[in-house]
Amino acid sequence: MEFFTSYDGTTLAFRTLGDGPPLICLPGGPGRAADYLGDLGGLSAHRTLILPDTRGTGGSAMPADLATCRVDRLVADVEALRHHLGLDRVDLLGHSAGGSLAMLYAAAHPDRLTSLTLVTPSFAAVGLPSDTGVDEVIAARAAEPWHAEAVTAHRHMKTANTFAEAAPYRFAFEPLMYGRWDDAARAHAAADPAQRSLPVSEHYYKDYTPDSQELRRRLGALPSPVLLLAGEVDLWPTAKSAADAASLFPEAKLAIQPGAGHYPWLDDPQAFTAKVEGFLSEVS
Template sequence: MEFLTSYDGTTLAFRTLGDGPPLLCLPGGPGRAAEYLGDLGGLSATRTLILPDTRGTGGSAMPADLATCRVDRLVADVEALRHHLGLDRVDLLGHSAGGSLAMLYAAAHADRLTSLTLVTPSFAAVGLPSDTGAEEVIAARAAEPWHAQAVAAYGHMKTAHTFAAAEPYRFAFEPLMYGRWDNAARAHAAADPVQRALPVSEHYYKDYTPDSEELRRRLDALPCPVLLLAGEMDLWPTAKSAADAASLFPDVTLAVQPAAGHYPWLDDPDVFTTTVEGFLSGVS
C-alpha cells in the first residue's frame, strides 16, 4: 500500500498491481474499498493497475469533513493522485459509482486523459437514468432458484432512503447483480459489508445536483476515446441505459458483455480482458 496527501490534508491510500502501462481504476460502491476489483479478471497481466481507496474507505483516512466525499468533490482526489504519480496524462477506468466520478473527472480535466473506460457505470453524476428496462432484465431470470427472494429484496432496496436502511437486504438482492450466482459471486458479495464504509456511501451523492447541460457539453467535446462496457444482465446500468448514454461521447465504443452482470470481470474474465485490453491497445 502506498500513500499520498490530498489537497485538504487527508491521507489517501492506493496500491499498484501488475505489469505494463498504467491504468488508473476508480472503485464504486459507492464507498467500497478498491479490494473488490481484484485484478480485474487478469487485466493486470497487461496493465499496471493503480487502485486507490476512495477517502474514508480501505486504507484511506476518513476526512474531517464528510461533505468532501461527495462525487464532484472527489475529482480533486483523482487529480491529486495523478499529480502524485507524475503522469501527464492517464488511461482512466471507472466502475459503477466510480464511473460517475470518472465522467466528472473527464469533464473537468479532459486534457489529462488518454482514454476513458467506463465499466457498468452509474450515470447519476450526469443526470441520466441507469435502470431503463430493469424490470425486463429481472423477469428474464425468473427460472433462477433465488429469484423470488432476490426480487423481494430488490423491492426493499428501491424504497430504502439510505444505504444503511438497504444493508439488511443487500445479500439477498445480490444474485441479480451477477451473471452467475456461483461460489465466487457469493464470496465477492459477502465481502461487501467489510469493504464498504457506509458514511462514504451516504455522502457520495448527498446534496449533489448535476449541471447536466454543462456536463453534456463538456463530454460531447471530450478529445479521447471512450469504452462504455455494460453487462447484458446488469440492472444498474442496464444495457439499454448504457446504449442511451453512449450519445454523451463523440468517440465511443459500446460493448455489451453477454451473460454478464455488474461485475463482468467475474462473469467471464477472458471476454472482459479481451474487450478492455483490445480497446486500450488501440489508443494511440
C-alpha cells in the same frame, strides 16, 4: 499499500498491481474499498492497475468533512493522485459509481486524459437514468432458484432511505447483480460489508445536483476515446441505459458483454480482459 496527501491534507491510499502501462481504476459502491476489483479478471497481466481507496474507505483516512466525499468533490482526489504519480496524462477506468466520478474527472480535466473506460457505470453524475428497462431484465431471470427472494429484497432496498436501511437486504438481492450466482460471486458479494464505508456511501451523492447541460457539452467535446462496457443482465446500468448514454461522447465504443452482470470481470474474465485491453492497445 502506498499513500499520498490530497489537496485538503487527507491521507489517501492506493496499491499497484501488475505490469505494463498504468491504468487508474476508480472503485464504486459507492463507498467500497478497491479490493473488490481484484485484478480485474487478469487485466493486470497487461496493465499496471493503480487502485485507489476512495477517501474514508479501505486504507484511506476518513476526512474531517464528510461533504468532501461527494462525487464532484472527489475529482480533486483523482487529480491529486495523477500529480503524485507524476503522470502528465492518464488512462482512466471507472466502475459503477466510480464511473460517475470518472466522467466528472473527464469533464473537468480533458487535457489530462488519454482514454476513458467506463465499466457498468452509474450515470447519476450526469443526470441520466441507469435503470431503463430494469423490470424486463429482472423478469428474464425468473427461472433462477434465487429469483423470488432476490426480487423481495430488491423491493425492500428500493424503499430504503439510506444505505444502512438497505444493508440487511443486500446479500439476498445480490444474485441479480451477477451473471452467475456461483461460489466466486457469493464470496465477492459476502465481502461487501467489510469493504464498504456506509458514511461514504451516504455522502457520495448527497446534495449533489448535476449541471447536466454543461456536463453533456463538455463530454460531447471530449477528445479522448471512450469504451462503455455494460453487462447484458446488469440492473444498474441496464444495457439499454448504457446504449442511450453512449451518445454523450463523440468517440464512444459501446460493448455489451453477453451474460454479464455488474461485475463482468467475474462473469467472463477472458471476454472482459480482451475487450478492455483491446481498446487500450488501440489507444496507445
